[in-house]
Amino acid sequence: MKITGAEILLKSLKKEGVKHIFGYPGGVVLNIFDLLYDDKDLNLILTRHEQGAIHAADGYARASGKVGVALVTSGPGATNTVTGIATASMDSIPLVVFSGQVPTMLIGNDAFQEADIVGITRPCTKYNYLVKDVGDLAHIVREAFHIASSGRPGPVLIDLPKDVTAGKAEFVWPESMDIRSYKPRYEGNKWMIQKAAALIAKATRPVIVAGGGVVLSGAHKELRELAQMTGIPVTMTLMGLGGFPGSHKLSLGMPGMHGTYYANKAIQESDLLVAVGMRFDDRVTGKTDSFAPHAKIVHIDIDPTSIRKNIRVDIPVVGDVKRVLTQLNKVLKDEKKEQWAAVKKKWLAQIEAWKKERPLSYEASDKVIKPQFVVQKIYELTRGDAVITTEVGQNQMWAAQFYKFDKPRQWLTSGGLGTMGYGFPAAIGAQMAVPEKLVIDIAGDGSIQMNIQELATAVVNNLPVKVAILNNRYLGMVRQWQELFFQERYSHTSLDVTPDFVKVAEAYGAVGLRAEKPSEVEPVLKEAFSTRKPVVMDFVVDWTEKVYPMVPAGAPIDHMLFPEEEKPEKKKLRAVK
């Protein structure tokens, strides 16, 4: 029996186990929306902007490990998804995005609400399709989910012309999937793994650098086993936070531009780096020529293009992190462990000394709220058991520094693209994925205004997400750069007019709370966490506070700036504003 393209689409989504779709309707997708009206199994969450829909699907994917799904209309609906798709692409997040398209006979005619979205998204998707024949639809959906979720995951877009959703075909679901030109390699090369094991066994100052690949492949147990068995300390990149327990004694926290003193020192002094599911982003490496100058480098990654892209590598291992670590651990088990402990004792003692020398810290105050203090309190009150999303900027870095992530999929942030406006819609998606968890967006007053309209989505869907705004009345990270590198010329970073966030929350039907003094922080957080509604918390924080340590862009990562290098008279001046 022949059924319509829209019916084929919904049937295919159910076959893929989809329950939630984030989206926004429009003329050319009405055939699909009309079917969704009566569908009991597919829940469409209406966001207030298509960018919000994609970030929500992305947050859903990151929190659940499933593929996130979004559905939007053609033209502006589709182009509004580009930032979200690029965000997911940079962070390797599996998404399938359906965009509506004008009828096939009008494509290329500059029809109303037409955009060449397949062309526009080609560089920021893992793959994309324009469905020209309704008979191909089921197969394409199956293929899209396969591509999005296998190998190095990523977003896939399917463009659906209106006549394809209206046209009819038999529903034929391909049970197996084989794409001749797409065969990700999962097993690591045995010889390379043996060579890597040999290097690990004889290293005296080794460091593991764990990236987002550890979280994506679910390799946190294998990574912990490797670290504990060998006694190698682990630093987690921004995307890798939660891939190794942040509170573990072998944890070095984050490396790079705003990484810890001890992570950066350890990397620079190391004789072996084991890079696991990470891609040597410039925010991690700083000046590449002087990155880890004494170290041999073992690089494990499923994507061969990540290897030797930025950094020379001695032992490349292409494969899925979880499988490769399992293979590696097996080889290492036969080595003489007691010997390692003795060798690494000195190294670990050195790291302990660095940790004591310069721990992550800030100057506490009882007069003005320090943003780091808010993050610390959130960590204490949630006992590290919340899902934290962030916006981008200082709020993101303080959250990464002062919240310890012990488990994967607790930390959702736009790492690669650095997308302001990501955190709040992502929190909405995450809350849909893990309804029982406390989901908190740590935000800045600038970023939150980029997708603040999604308050409506949270309220309508009864999603008890919390937003903690670290409100410093500035685009803080840019201001920090202006202060340090542009002679304090604060060009357009002061947000002189910010809305009253409490009133904004209330206007949308959410709860708004404000803290202006350090003593109010804990009561506000407690009240928010015990409210089963969306809550916006406006923390009026010290606007002079900066993120430290800081490696200036393009400098070697052990060239770190610290707060005590600020001139005291400057500090005083700023405080009087």
Added chain:
Amino acid sequence: MRHTISLLVENKFGVLSRVSGLFSGRGYNIESLSVGVTTDPRVSQMTIVTRGDDQIIEQITKQLNKLIDVIKVTDMVELEHVEREMILLKVAPRPERKFEVFQLAETFRGKIVDSSERTYTVEITGDEDKIEAFINLMKPMGIKELVRTGKVAIAREGVKT
């Protein structure tokens, strides 16, 4: 260093733009590109000439391999291979030099594929050196127009991967 990269790709719309977009998006230059279908109508063959140091060429071949529609990538530098390109060259020689055009075309095993009162169009195939030499010899004849295909390359038998 210059590399000739041979690609087998799915014969679908949009594949060429995925391949060329990879080069432009990453700031690599394509010196020449030629595409044609193979004996299997579902598969096309592309030959791309590009330039870069070892690290860039390694990235290019890996990135090409990563594209979903790319079936096989071969860097011809690693293989004994034959390269050819073709030009069509329209010259308008002075009457007393007309015969020279004929002679040179013959010497280079070219063909006159079109002629008019004032012009000849010569077809020449060969490797880059031969093509360049022929163009240089034709310059004094008065080149009116010149079109050049990209390179095509094939591995010599016995060394095929």
